[in-house]
Amino acid sequence: MTAEKRECASILVDAGLSIVKACLFVGISRSTFYRPERDWRKADAAVIDAINAVLDKSPRAGFWKCFGRMRFKGFPFNHKRVYRVYCQMGLNLRRRTKRVLPKRIAQPLEVLEQANYQWALDFMHDTLYCGKRFRTLNVVDEGTRECLAIEVDTSLPAGRVVRVLEQLKTERGLPKQLRMDNGPELISATLTDWCQNHNIELLYIQPGKPQQNGFVERFNGSFRREFLDAYLFENIGQVREMSWFWRLDYNEERTHESLGNLPPAAY
Template identity: 55%
Template sequence: MIQVWSLSISRACGLVDLARSAWYRGDTAGKQAQADAPIIDALNDIIEDHRRWGFWKCFGTLRNRGHHWNHKRVWRVYRAMGLNQKRRTKKRLPDRERQPLEVPAQMNHTWSFDFMSDALYSGRRFRCLNIIDEGTREALGVIPDTSLPAARVVRELKQIGSVRGLPERIRIDNGPEMLAQVFTDWCKDKGIELAYIQPGKPNQNAYIERFNRSFRNELLDPYLFTTLSQVREMSA
């Protein structure tokens, strides 16, 4: 309208309901993008190596690298780039069917295992991985240690399997070690069925629960241990 009909800026802005300040401001979006380019490049440099880092780790790294941009400005650019991560929510377990507690007719058909926790005399916590054969009620392994991740569980099962052979099925609860991909992938590769009990129903894994009670009553509760080697020696 200004160029074609030679209207004044004030009248043209009034006709299209545009504030005159917006007219005089010009292309701020392009100027803003140009001003934020160094921040975008710096964030891309960090995210390239650390894709799961959140905002504050990225911001702290920028400060360590000598950048002094205000955190609110960096947060605006961070969000505009779509880097803000969703908060992790509690993992929902799939529905578990009730597993019948039957006595296997032969050994090595079904194993079950579970973890117990206790403490040394010094107060240091440790855990025990207890593994039994449900057919014979034989304790295949009692492994005490301060850390027993899923990879360690797989290693212990491999060691027992090299001597005894692997079972057709393993009855377990829904602990993080039993849900870990390294454990489930190994069982799938070996053709082992995983019989998960229903959450909050330890009676569905009664054989290993019975063993755990005896293990606590006869070993963990009556004795004071100062080292893990004493626990391993007594439980061997």
Template identity: 45%
Template sequence: MKRSNFSEAQIIKILGSQEAGRSVSEICREHGISQGTFYNWKSKYSGMDLSQLKQMKEMEKELAQYKKIVAELTLQNTVLKDVIGKKALGPAEKRELVGYAHQEFKLSLRQACMLFHMSTSVYYYRPRRRDDSEIIEQLSGLAELYKTWGFWLMYKRLRKLHYMWNHKRVYRVYTSMRLNLRNKRKKRLPVRVKAPLLCPLGPNITWSLDFMHDTLACGRKIRTLNIIDDFSREALGIVVDSGLPARRVIRELEMLVSWRGKPEKIRSDNGPEFISAAMEEWCVENSIEWEFTQPGKPTQNSLVEHFNRTFRHDVLDRDMFDSVAELRTYANAWAWMYNNVRPHSALGYLTPTEFLLKYGKLCEFPTLQQDNNNKWDWNSLVLGVAS
């Protein structure tokens, strides 16, 4: 018989037969082994029984496990010392260190991932870039038409155009195109007592008026009279001229009332045109309450002040105009865009027209919507082409 056919338990049993009084030659002849093999077994297993043999095997197994653990820890410590100067913060850096440890120190990928606290699924993941060409095209078009719009206005506009991209994906493309507008830091102001501005419950309850000043390319000064409805933030009219006395303001208000209807209240500052006797007489005749803000407190008429800032940012500060007629054309086109295209955060990113439709209170605006014979489209106007 071959030696490989004897188990350790059989070897101990054979050695025990000698202790029972049998000769070595007889035992070797019976089992077909040489005396050298017998004495080798005796030097290794002499004096042991099966329980001791089992205990020795368990100790050898534990010792092998300990040696393996020590070897792995030593190798991991060596790897960490080698890459101690390389910070692994993101998945890409960790993936690079895992590959380095696998190639240089022959660590398995599983061990290397555990060493750098990285999931194996993250290591094997390969990102697949989506095609963002359509997003880039749409954002480029909006940025060309509406140079003062920020990210959220563009994103809400894309949603209205039925592009249902996730806002995080659009923002990633938006920032990669470097379309971010510069943030102006707000000045630190002392704590003030804030008086709430009551918003009306429907259209034609409260209108807000205010004047703005600007200069043409030739140096000629012009004024604009901005009129909005506080309920829907709708631009009711932008009157542009070199001078707007009280009689002209009354005439514009009468034209507005003739198709829009009479408001219950009008709010404005204490400008000379608003506090004139002619204006007071007109309010009494039409039973309209005129509310004046306190001097030095424009926040009491903050809705029209916000409208003024948007109008100046989008139109007056954006281009230099050569004539009153040119500015009047741009102002009318911009007012139509403001009412029908531009989303408003205060209205839940609806346009004033959509907001009125939502509440079933839409009023037609013939000056800016129905004059098809002499109407400028805002998109074409910005691109320099009349529709």
């Protein structure tokens, strides 16, 4: 920045302005204007070598980690000089900024009592007996309370969500609406583009308002109590197999008070 101001002052002086007025105009002192330029790469060669030595061993280290390693090795440079050189070398990493969601408008939880019109999606998580974590993607038909799918794996990105919907499309067709929260998999371009291509309306609930997705949250509670908390699982394959049998029982045998004490399949 100082070099740029000195260059601007020089241009003003060449144009006929006095040095005093040129320095006042760009905001530098006359001593700065008269000071001869120096090559910071030569003047700070020792600092550059020290930084490069640290980054050779830890390429993703930020400034303070880098400075701490240099101090531990006994380099006498203070943090201001190291930070100046660190920035001049273009090493300062960009901060990760939180993605800003569009404003979600509260919508009434209106449901048509017909199949394949409104579906709800949500994720759950649990652990195997060995401590390994896994996730489940639950898909529920809001009109009939039928559980359409329970996808189980250690990772369920947006591509897997689309794959599950493609399987359901083959089995029973697609709904008009999908109700879901603002998870990263559910707001990704992969899913939103796929829904747009299939003319599916996305109904996002407001952040921190799970009651706006009440039907799938009610299902999650039953799934947690009757399945996830009831068994210890040894591996992912066992979870998939047992959840498949549990889903059949839930849809064909388990009665629901909201459906007149009928199972979803009979309703």
